[in-house]
Every structure is written in C-alpha cells, then in structure tokens.
Amino acid sequence: MNHQLSSTIGDQKDTEKTTLQFFSETIEVSTLSPLAFFHAGEEEFTGQRFFWQNPDQTFTLVGLGHAHIIESGLNEGRFEEVDQQWKKLTQHVLTNEENVRPVLFGGFTFDPANTQTGEWDDVPEAFFAAATYQLIIRNGHSYISTNYIAEREDAGLFQKLCKKRDELLRASYTLEKVEYDKPIVVESTEPNKAAYLTSIEQVTNLIQKKEADKVVIARSHVLKFQEPVASANVLAQLMNEQQNSYLFGLEYKNSFFFGASPERLVKVQDAYAYSSCIAGSIKRGRTSDEDERLGLELYNDTKNRSEHQYVVDMIGKTFKDNCSSYTIPSQPELLKIRDIQHLFTPVEGHLKNGATILQLAKTLHPTPALGGVPRMRAMEVIRQYEPMNRGLYAAPIGWLDDRNNGEFAVAIRSALLNSSKAFLYAGGGIVADSTPQSEYEETLVKFRPMVRALGGQLDDE
Numbered sequence: 001m002n003h004q005l006s007s008t009i010g011d012q013k014d015t016e017k018t019t020l021q022f023f024s025e026t027i028e029v030s031t032l033s034p035l036a037f038f039h040a041g042e043e044e045f046t047g048q049r050f051f052w053q054n055p056d057q058t059f060t061l062v063g064l065g066h067a068h069i070i071e072s073g074l075n076e077g078r079f080e081e082v083d084q085q086w087k088k089l090t091q092h093v094l095t096n097e098e099n100v101r102p103v104l105f106g107g108f109t110f111d112p113a114n115t116q117t118g119e120w121d122d123v124p125e126a127f128f129a130a131a132t133y134q135l136i137i138r139n140g141h142s143y144i145s146t147n148y149i150a151e152r153e154d155a156g157l158f159q160k161l162c163k164k165r166d167e168l169l170r171a172s173y174t175l176e177k178v179e180y181d182k183p184i185v186v187e188s189t190e191p192n193k194a195a196y197l198t199s200i201e202q203v204t205n206l207i208q209k210k211e212a213d214k215v216v217i218a219r220s221h222v223l224k225f226q227e228p229v230a231s232a233n234v235l236a237q238l239m240n241e242q243q244n245s246y247l248f249g250l251e252y253k254n255s256f257f258f259g260a261s262p263e264r265l266v267k268v269q270d271a272y273a274y275s276s277c278i279a280g281s282i283k284r285g286r287t288s289d290e291d292e293r294l295g296l297e298l299y300n301d302t303k304n305r306s307e308h309q310y311v312v313d314m315i316g317k318t319f320k321d322n323c324s325s326y327t328i329p330s331q332p333e334l335l336k337i338r339d340i341q342h343l344f345t346p347v348e349g350h351l352k353n354g355a356t357i358l359q360l361a362k363t364l365h366p367t368p369a370l371g372g373v374p375r376m377r378a379m380e381v382i383r384q385y386e387p388m389n390r391g392l393y394a395a396p397i398g399w400l401d402d403r404n405n406g407e408f409a410v411a412i413r414s415a416l417l418n419s420s421k422a423f424l425y426a427g428g429g430i431v432a433d434s435t436p437q438s439e440y441e442e443t444l445v446k447f448r449p450m451v452r453a454l455g456g457q458l459d460d461e
C-alpha cells in the first residue's frame with residue numbers, strides 16, 4: 001500500500017524510526033448492512049466489536065478487532081489520558097483516503113469513585129478501541145478501513161489483514177438475510193426495588209432540607225434467558241424497534257453493553273458543538289388525544305420543568321464558557337420517542353479556544369440529567385443511596401476521529417448482557433416534590449426499550 005499512502009502530518013522521512021505510525025487503508029464497498037458486518041465478525045472478533053448509529057441514521061460505525069486499545073483506570077484524569085494517547089497514536093496517520101479518518105470508539109464509567117462491586121467489576125474507568133476493520137456508512141457511501149499500528153510498514157501483515165477483510169465482506173453479504181429470534185426470557189427480577197423506593201424517599205427528604213437541589217437515582221432490572229444471547233441479535237432488535245435513537249453497542253471481554261439513547265451529550269463537527277438537554281418525562285398515550293394531553297401535562301408540570309431547568313442552566317453555562325457564540329431556546333419542546341416523551345432543549349455554538357470533544361465531554365459529564373445539582377453533592381448522595389454501581393450506564397459513550405470531530409451520547413436506555421443474563425438500567429431526576437411511586441413508574445417506562453429488545457414481558461404489548 002506504500003505508494004498510495006500519504007502522511008497527514010509532515011514528511012514521513014522526518015519522523016524518528018521508533019515512532020508509531022497509524023496505517024489505514026480504505027476501500028469503498030457497495031451498500032452493506034452494518035449489522036451483517038458486525039455479525040460477520042462473530043467467530044473471530046467476539047469481545048472486540050463495537051456498533052454505533054446516530055438517530056437520523058446519517059452516520060453508522062462498526063468496528064471489528066482491536067488495532068489498538070486505550071484504557072484508563074484513573075479517577076481524575078481519565079478523559080485527558082484518552083485524549084493524549086489518541087493524539088499520540090494518530091500523530092502519523094498514513095492513509096489513502098483523506099476523508100475517511102481513523103476513529104476511536106468507547107465509553108467512560110459513570111463514577112470511578114463508586115466502590116460497589118457487581119457486574120461491572122472488570123470494566124476499566126475508560127475503555128476505547130481503534131478497530132482493525134472499521135466500517136463507516138455516511139451519505140449513502142460505505143467505507144471499510146483496514147488499520148494497523150506499527151513502527152514501519154508491514155506488507156506481509158497488511159496482505160493477511162486484507163485477505164481477512166475480503167472474507168468478512170463476503171460473509172456480510174450472505175448474512176444480510178439472517179432473521180433473528182427474540183431471546184426467550186426465563187426469569188425477570190427487580191433485585192433492589194425495595195431499596196430503591198426507600199432511597200427515593202430519603203433523597204427527597206434530603207432535598208427538601210436543601211442538602212441538594214436535584215439528584216438522579218437509578219436502579220436495575222435483571223433478565224435471564226434460556227440460552228446465551230448474541231450481541232448481533234440484540235442489535236437487530238434495536239434497529240427494528242428503536243428508530244430516532246442513538247444505537248450503541250460495545251463488547252468488552254464476555255460482556256456486551258448496548259442501548260438506544262435519545263440523549264446527545266456532545267457532538268463536534270468542524271469546531272461547531274451541539275448538546276441536548278433532556279430531562280422531564282411522561283409516558284406516551286394510547287390514542288393521539290391522550291398522547292397530546294400527556295404531552296401538555298408534562299410541558300406545564302412544575303416538577304418536570306424544574307428537573308429540566310437544572311440541565312439547561314448547566315449545559316448553557318458550559319456553552320457560554322466554551323463558545324464565541326451559542327444558541328439556546330428559552331422554552332423546551334417535547335421529544336416523543338416510542339415509549340416516552342421528554343422535555344427537550346437543543347444547544348449549539350461555535351467553539352473557541354480549541355476545546356477538544358473529550359474536554360467538552362469531561363466538563364459536561366455528568367449533566368444534572370444523570371447526576372444532579374450541585375454536582376459534587378449529588379455524586380456523594382448517589383454513592384450513598386443508590387443500591388448499585390452504574391458502570392457504563394448514564395455515562396458518555398461514542399467516538400472521535402483524529403481531527404477533533406466526533407459524537408458522544410449519554411448511555412441511558414441501556415443494558416449489560418453477559419451470556420444468558422442481562423442487567424437493565426433506568427433512573428430519574430429526584431427533586432423536592434418527587435414521590436417514590438411515580439418515580440418507580442417512570443423507571444418502568446424507561447426500561448421498556450431494553451425489555452422489549454430482550455424479549456421480556458411488557459404488560460400492554
């Protein structure tokens with residue numbers, strides 16, 4: 001591939017012999033199902049795959065195999081560590097296609113200071129990967145990049161990688177016809193329901209005593225299946241059922257963390273940044289009349305409006321600090337997705353001072369939509385009262401390239417699948433006038449997308 005590749009930074013001859021180079025060769029292929037491509041990697045790359053699709057389906061990303069992983073165990077400094085390592089790794093990118101950049105995909109845990117043990121014990125505080133085989137589908141074009149990192153070009157390795165790429169591609173075209181059966185659930189439990197209900201009462205009291213303004217409390221729901229469930233199967237269900245959401249999936253060892261989130265944390269495209277304030281919730285109606293009535297009820301409800309406003313204030317301040325100009329509407333709109341309606345305020349602006357997407361993610365996380373106000377006090381309250389460790393749930397998940405473009409969603413409406421067991425997560429914003437029963441019911445609505453995808457029982461479907 002030597003003669004086709006050109007270095008994006010400086011002259012290759014200037015680089016020291018020991019410098020690592022990022023070799024990336026891209027081919028454009030005919031329209032390809034991203035799910036089939038993901039599935040094609042099952043035999044060889046299970047545990048080393050990722051999947052991402054944005055809500056309007058203009059950008060899809062699939063990774064098979066790890067060309068490189070970046071992990072961090074740091075509490076403070078994990079965002080910076082990922083940022084620095086990625087910059088170093090992509091200092092010398094050699095590519096034949098300037099417009100398809102190497103991508104890093106992964107996520108952060110919600111709270112590295114949480115010490116509760118459980119299903120997340122293995123997972124580092126930050127886990128990111130650059131894929132050996134990276135599929136990007138955008139504007140109707142499908143590109144597969146074959147990536148490896150080495151001190152110098154390795155023609156033998158590259159040839160082997162290309163052979164495998166062609167096999168994966170052929171397998172993908174056959175796998176497009178696969179039909180996926182819903183998993184069969186044999187057990188469904190709410191392991192910490194009582195503890196959750198008590199915690200809502202305690203946290204509401206504490207807020208009434210002005211120890212905090214808002215705290216988001218979550219809980220889990222556990223499903224067990226007749227047989228191990230494949231990652232590709234749950235992605236297939238999400239692609240069918242959860243349009244208008246970020247669809248994401250990240251394999252780590254024997255686990256698969258996946259979800260369908262409506263919530264953008266941050267997107268950066270050519271130094272322009274976008275975020276979204278999403279907080280305040282009500283179910284969908286069974287008829288359009290009922291749906292409209294519920295929407296109006298949500299819109300005019302002081303409890304939900306206050307939950308929402310804390311998020312607007314905080315994200316608005318972040319944009320004020322980081323942008324030369326930005327826009328934030330003065331009133332929220334309603335965001336309607338399959339099972340739920342939310343109050344929604346979009347925010348966008350021109351970045352100044354060259355803030356990186358990871359710096360913005362660090363500043364924004366956790367917004368009061370998932371943490372609370374004041375932030376530090378809310379985190380302490382969550383650690384003390386929430387009956388679990390969130391792991392990657394409610395935290396930033398997404399991608400960035402080597403040119404500071406990228407996008408992170410907030411990993412809600414999500415679950416951790418481990419062979420024939422899944423942990424589903426949902427929470428809600430607690431303010432002074434919250435009540436345990438209505439918060440519990442709100443989490444039931446938020447569990448629905450994952451329960452549906454995994455073949456669980458929904459009372460009205």
Ligand SMILES: C=C(O[C@@H]1C=C(C(=O)O)C=C[C@H]1O)C(=O)O
Nearest residue numbers: 279280281369412426427428429
């Ligand atoms: C915490 C979750 O969702 C968040 C909490 C919301 C609320 O309390 O109204 C709404 C949207 C999300 O920001 C979740 O889905 O688990």
Ligand SMILES: [Mg+2]
Nearest residue numbers: 280281428429
């Ligand atoms: Mg709420």
